[in-house]
Amino acid sequence: xxxxxxxxxxxxxxxxxxxxxxxxxLSEYDTIGTSAKAxxxxxxxxxxxxxxxxxxxxxxxxxxxxxxxELLKVLxxxxxxxxxxxxxxxxxxxxxxxxxxFQAVGLxxxxxxxxxxxxxxxxxxxxxxEFTWEYIFQGLEANANLVLNLSLAALGxxxxxxxxxxxxxxxxxxxxxxxLATMPSITRFYSLLMVILVENxxxxxx
Amino acid sequence: MAGRRRxxxxxxxxxxxxxxxxxxxxxxxxxxxxxxxxxxxxxxxRLIQYDIAGVPYGSRVAGLNHHAGASPFAPGxxxxxxxxxxxxxxxxxxxxxxxxxxxxxxxxxxxxxxKKVSNRIVGEVKSKDDGLMRNxxxxxxxxxxxxxxxxxxxxxxxxxxxxxxxxxxxxxxxTGQPPMATTGGYKLVVxxxxxxxVSSPTITNIQGWLPGLKGDGDTNQLPTIAVVASYDTFGAxxxxxxxxxxxxxxxxxxxEIARLFSRLYSNPKTRGxxxxxxxxxSGGPYNYNGTLKWLRSFDQxxxxxxxxxxxxxxxxxxxxxxxIHVSKPPENAYIKQVxxxxxxxxxxxxxxxxxxxxxxxxxxxxVAWEHEQFSRLRITAVTLSELSAAPELLESTGGLHDTRDSxxxxxxxxxxxxxxxxxxxxxxxxxxxxxxxxxxxxSLAVNPSYIxxxxxxxxxxxxxxxxxxxxxxxxxxxxxxxxxxxVEVHVQHETIDGMFSFYDSTRATLNIYQxxxxxxxxxxxxxxxxxxxxxxxxxxxxxxxxxxxINLFRRPPSRKVKAA
Numbered sequence: 001x002x003x004x005x006x007x008x009x010x011x012x013x014x015x016x017x018x019x020x021x022x023x024x025x026l027s028e029y030d031t032i033g034t035s036a037k038a039x040x041x042x043x044x045x046x047x048x049x050x051x052x053x054x055x056x057x058x059x060x061x062x063x064x065x066x067x068x069x070e071l072l073k074v075l076x077x078x079x080x081x082x083x084x085x086x087x088x089x090x091x092x093x094x095x096x097x098x099x100x101x102f103q104a105v106g107l108x109x110x111x112x113x114x115x116x117x118x119x120x121x122x123x124x125x126x127x128x129x130e131f132t133w134e135y136i137f138q139g140l141e142a143n144a145n146l147v148l149n150l151s152l153a154a155l156g157x158x159x160x161x162x163x164x165x166x167x168x169x170x171x172x173x174x175x176x177x178x179x180l181a182t183m184p185s186i187t188r189f190y191s192l193l194m195v196i197l198v199e200n201x202x203x204x205x206x
Numbered sequence: 207m208a209g210r211r212r213x214x215x216x217x218x219x220x221x222x223x224x225x226x227x228x229x230x231x232x233x234x235x236x237x238x239x240x241x242x243x244x245x246x247x248x249x250x251x252r253l254i255q256y257d258i259a260g261v262p263y264g265s266r267v268a269g270l271n272h273h274a275g276a277s278p279f280a281p282g283x284x285x286x287x288x289x290x291x292x293x294x295x296x297x298x299x300x301x302x303x304x305x306x307x308x309x310x311x312x313x314x315x316x317x318x319x320x321k322k323v324s325n326r327i328v329g330e331v332k333s334k335d336d337g338l339m340r341n342x343x344x345x346x347x348x349x350x351x352x353x354x355x356x357x358x359x360x361x362x363x364x365x366x367x368x369x370x371x372x373x374x375x376x377x378x379x380x381t382g383q384p385p386m387a388t389t390g391g392y393k394l395v396v397x398x399x400x401x402x403x404v405s406s407p408t409i410t411n412i413q414g415w416l417p418g419l420k421g422d423g424d425t426n427q428l429p430t431i432a433v434v435a436s437y438d439t440f441g442a443x444x445x446x447x448x449x450x451x452x453x454x455x456x457x458x459x460x461x462e463i464a465r466l467f468s469r470l471y472s473n474p475k476t477r478g479x480x481x482x483x484x485x486x487x488s489g490g491p492y493n494y495n496g497t498l499k500w501l502r503s504f505d506q507x508x509x510x511x512x513x514x515x516x517x518x519x520x521x522x523x524x525x526x527x528x529x530i531h532v533s534k535p536p537e538n539a540y541i542k543q544v545x546x547x548x549x550x551x552x553x554x555x556x557x558x559x560x561x562x563x564x565x566x567x568x569x570x571x572x573v574a575w576e577h578e579q580f581s582r583l584r585i586t587a588v589t590l591s592e593l594s595a596a597p598e599l600l601e602s603t604g605g606l607h608d609t610r611d612s613x614x615x616x617x618x619x620x621x622x623x624x625x626x627x628x629x630x631x632x633x634x635x636x637x638x639x640x641x642x643x644x645x646x647x648x649s650l651a652v653n654p655s656y657i658x659x660x661x662x663x664x665x666x667x668x669x670x671x672x673x674x675x676x677x678x679x680x681x682x683x684x685x686x687x688x689x690x691x692x693v694e695v696h697v698q699h700e701t702i703d704g705m706f707s708f709y710d711s712t713r714a715t716l717n718i719y720q721x722x723x724x725x726x727x728x729x730x731x732x733x734x735x736x737x738x739x740x741x742x743x744x745x746x747x748x749x750x751x752x753x754x755x756i757n758l759f760r761r762p763p764s765r766k767v768k769a770a
Contacts, residue, residue: 004727008734015738023745129393129719136730 005135006126012139013118016146017111024103029096031104038087038108045083046116052076070189074182081177084109084156098161106153110146118142152180246367246718250316251445253350253359254670255401255709263352265359268711270396272313274718276375277301289314289394291372293364297342299349306353315359316394316716317346318368319606336611343607347442351600360396361443361606362716371718393719401709407672407702409438409488409496412685414692416467416484419477427507430481431629432515432587434576435460436490436497437669437684441605444670445713449604450613453490454664455522455621458657460484461687462622463629466650468691470630478633480513484692486684488671491603492706493573496671499700501583514544515587516629517576520602521621522613524592526557528621531589531596533566533581540586547628547637548590554640555620564596572599590625592617610665615657622652672708 021027021035056072087105096104118138126135159173179186253265275288277298292302294317305312320339350359362368371392378391418428435456441447448454464484471477489496501509521528530548532541545561552559566578573579574596580587593602623644630636630643644650667680674681676699689695746755 004724004731005722008727008730011738012734015734016741019738019742020745023742024749129395129717129721131720131722 002127002129005131006122009122009126009135009139012136013114013122013142014111016143017107017114020107020146026100026104026107029100031096031100034096034101034104035108035111038105039112041083041087042109042112043116045080046112048083049076049079052079077182081156081180084152085160088153088156089160098157102153102157102161103150105157106150107146109153110149113145113149114142155180246371248362248365248368248716248718249713250360250362250396250716251443251713252711253355253361253442254440254444254712257707259705262354264350265355265357267356267358268396268398268401268714270314270358270360270394270716272394273721274316274371274375274392274394276372276379279379285313286311287313289316291316291318291368291375293318293320293372294342294346295320295339295364297346299342299345302346303349306349306355309356312357314357314394315355317359317361318364318372319361321364340607340612343605347605347607348601350442358396360714360716361446367718391721391723393721395717395719396714397717398711398714401711404672404708404710407706407708408674408676408699409499409671409702410674410676410681411488411496411500411698411700412486412681412688413500413696413698414464414484414688415694415696416464416471416482416692417694418471418479418481419474421479427511428479428481429513430483430508430511431513431633432483432485433460433463433518433625433629434485434487434497434515435518436487436494436576437664438488438490438496438671438674439604439608439669440491440600441603441608441670443606443712444673445668446606447604447608447668447670448610448665449608449669450610450661450665451522451608452520452602452604453518454604454661455520455613455618456518457486457664457684458660459518459521459618459622459625460486461660461684461691462652462656463626464688464691465656466622466626466644466652467629469650478630480633481511482692483512484688486688487576488674489700489702490576491600492671492702493571493599494576494579495703496700497576497579498573498582500698501579501585503698509583509585512585514540515577515580515585516544516625517580517587517589518621518625519576519589519591520593521590522592522618524614524617527592527594528552528557528559528624529591529594530559530561531575531577531591532561532563533575533578534586536561536563538586541588544586544588547632548624550638551624551627551631555623557620557624560594562594574598590621604669610661613661615654615661618657618661619652619654622657626652672702672706673710673712 021032053073053076056076057069084105087109088102118141122135122138125132155173155177159177252268255262255264255266257263270289272287272289274291275285276291279285290312292315297317375392420428436453437457439447439449439452441449464482467482471482485497485500487494487496487500489499530545532538534541536542536545545559549559564574566581568582575589575591577587577589597603626644627642631639631641634643644652646652663680663683669680681697685695685697743755746758
């Protein structure tokens, strides 16, 4: 029954991508080429990020929040944004409307992300006899990630593909992009803050 | 330009092909990856599997892969796909006996032994519980050894992890819930290869020879006295059969006696006019097969020169009463001499020695005592033992209950004093005189730390003969020790008599997995299917509209192609 569990988690992780492709007009316009190209760009981006992280980041001994390391991580995350820009603007796509282009790119991006980050642990771990909730959580995470990537691609297309952007929205758009890029650092900062806060509360309590 | 393009494409196709083959190889490798991801892994020891004259005994299967269950069970429950976990402390022997005798199928049996006692307080008063536990273990062992069990039986030691698993299993069994995702469904898996017959099980006899003082005019062979003990064991769990009392105590006594006499014999002035032969024999539980082969290897002159032999068997936990077992009638002159020699020293030590006579029946292959093998070759021999009755086949051969804390070192000390003094008085001709050769606080005193050290070593080493190779460390250790104390050491390798055959795989690792039931997986599949269908409908609705959704389920209306 363990291959069964693997099958379940696999359709939870990768099913939504296939469903999205077949349900929306993407399948009618045959945009699979675009998605494939976006996936390839994601692969390249991931490799570059890996190399940069390995070269520039120091291994921290303790769990403290080091602003310089976090700054470095934020800069490297911008490579992500750059990759998305490349996929959206530089690649030559067939003549498909902007609407569908960002969806196809977002889908390809999210699919490559899921495959790279979640397929190997799923294959190796979910086939064992031992039951854990871990892989179901991973699948839910993949779903959320799909939504995130689609919105990222929408944001990107808004920023770079549209020629006539409404004036007032421009700073908001760029601010959102900045926040998204620094999101991991922000979450880490806040989690550490919470830990310190809770420890202080416990000390005050006792 | 076109040709270059084609060449480029051709090269591209080759590259693609090699990529495909690499990818296929990676997939094959990845499919073979199997991680050990158990929640718990425990050392377990398998019940022995053996045949006597082709009749199978013990547990016949080694691999285990079933769900765990614990008593109490509903009456009439089908347990053929359950591994029953039973702590020995709360063992219901009648339940187990009826299960085994009525040959009811079980998925497997896991017996949990009480925690190993790591430190032993010297002189600790043994509680009644210990005695009860020992009796339970003896009965359990006899039950399991003499049954033919078609499912795997394993022993494990209780610890916190296993106790937690057991409690969990009991809780979920009690509520009658089928095992769901996180509520108590456990699977016990032991994966070891099928047990194979041990091809030629060897028994190794080690003998040490201390020659006596030959006078100048002596042309005849000096008389010899032999001290013999068998060192191997047999028990329900061969990886746990350390046999501290049967016969670790005898081995230690023999080694200490050898050490004392080697000190006496090292100086020609104190060397006696008797040769001393020390024998550590193997094959004890199997009708003293090793002793027989050892004696047969003697040449005629040596055999005739043996005055008498003392065999030591289980001398580790007696208080006041020791027994000599003989096969010649007690009125026999030689036997009387030996008995009197031992009784004199016994009286001085304040203990009594009784004598028991058991006639040998030549047609019966059962050899209950080691001296019987000597008697069958017409050598006078006695066995000194704390057991008053002859043990049956494969009884009192050192098993689960026979551990270090069942011993009383003072008893071994007394036995060594007894045997050594009576031997010395016989050798040096001081019979009847009250002379203490091995007195306390003398240079020839019996050394308690020597006894303790060797007992510790023997109590840590399982010594079931078919699983001891020719070069096993314990055999080398015994050989080296004897060669320290004697002049000539000889090792003899033989194979066990064809009547007994044994099967390997005595220890394994048990993996305990927490598993979810099939129902859970099916439920999950249903939930996922519903989720994906909902997602699909939602997406179609929002991007293409309701009409498209309905059109998906309607057959496309047939259209007549209008003729142009």
